[in-house]
Amino acid sequence: MGEAARQLDLIDVAPAFTAADATAFEARYAGVEAPALLRLLLTGELAGRTAAVSSYGAESAVLLHMVATIDRDVPVIFTNTQKMFGETLAYRDELSERLGLTDLRVFRPDPRLLAAKDATGLRWSYDPDGCCDLRKVEPLRRALAPFDAWISGRKGFQSGTRLALPRFEVDEGRLKINPLADWTKSRLDAYFTAHELPRHPLEAAGYPSIGCAPCTSRVQPGEDPRAGRWRGWDKVECGIHQPTEPGEDPIF
Structure with a gap:
């Protein structure tokens, strides 16, 4: 098969879900x-076509x-931004072992892109969007290439921009x-208790939402669970997800 034919073949099998499809699934x-x-989904129409994406954060175990x-062989994708808390990496390994996950796929930033765009490793301090794009969005795009669907752990209660999720x-x-x-x-907490799942070690220290170490701070009483992410910046998501506001259509 020639290169042109291979490219056409890739186009033919590329995922092609639409907003209308999402609405139909919702109904x-x-x-x-x-x-x-x-x-x-995992034993039916999306069997073999789906990956779970996990940050191994405070609520990921659920x-x-x-x-x-359902299936320990479902691929689980973890993007190691190389700015993670050591506690998160240890928790990833502990939880994966505990659950018997067989296909944990760790993706890292492209070192060539890091050398060109974040040689000092400090881009997070002056351009957090650019840093997230290099260290999260681009690796996840590579990781998801073989899949038609993916599972996210987002919850509506986590912040005001996720209420319409x-x-x-x-x-x-x-x-x-x-x-x-x-x-x-409360429902998540009950699930943790019922199934005796281990907690992320940083949760008890005041981190209900855990991302990269430089851009995650403790959350104060009364704040959104994600208030400690990118504190001081006009930023609420890493770029993998888009915010949704109450009363607005979801951004697909």
Whole structure:
């Protein structure tokens, strides 16, 4: 097969979900609880086509436990930005081992891009959007290339910009699934207790949302759980996700 034919073949098999598809999925699975929703998708029409994406943050164990209960072989993608807390990396390994995950895929920033655009490693301090693009968005785009759909652990309660979060979105032609979109903090805590899941070690120290070490600070009582992310910057997401406001259509 020639190069041109190979390129055409890649185009033919590229994911092509649309906003209308996401709306149809939303209606089809309305009222289906998260564990049952994931089981239907991962053993049905999206079997073998889906990856779970996890930051191994404060609440990640809930989604990963649900996935592992259904199929431990589902690929789990973790982007190591090389700015992570050491506690997060240790928790990733502990939790993956505990759940018996068989296909943890760790993606890192392209060293050539880092050399060209963040040689000092300090881009986070003056251009956090650019840093996130280099260290999170680009590696995840590479990681998701083989998949038609991916599972996110976002929850609506985490911040004001996530209140309108749907359970299904489309991102660059892929179906993005947010099975815990309507879960509350108390419900997550109950799940941790019921399944005896380990907590991220930084959560008890005042970090309910945990990202890269330079851009994550403790959250004060009464603040949104994500208030400690990029504190002092007009920034609420890393670029992997787009904010959704109450009363607005989700950004696909």
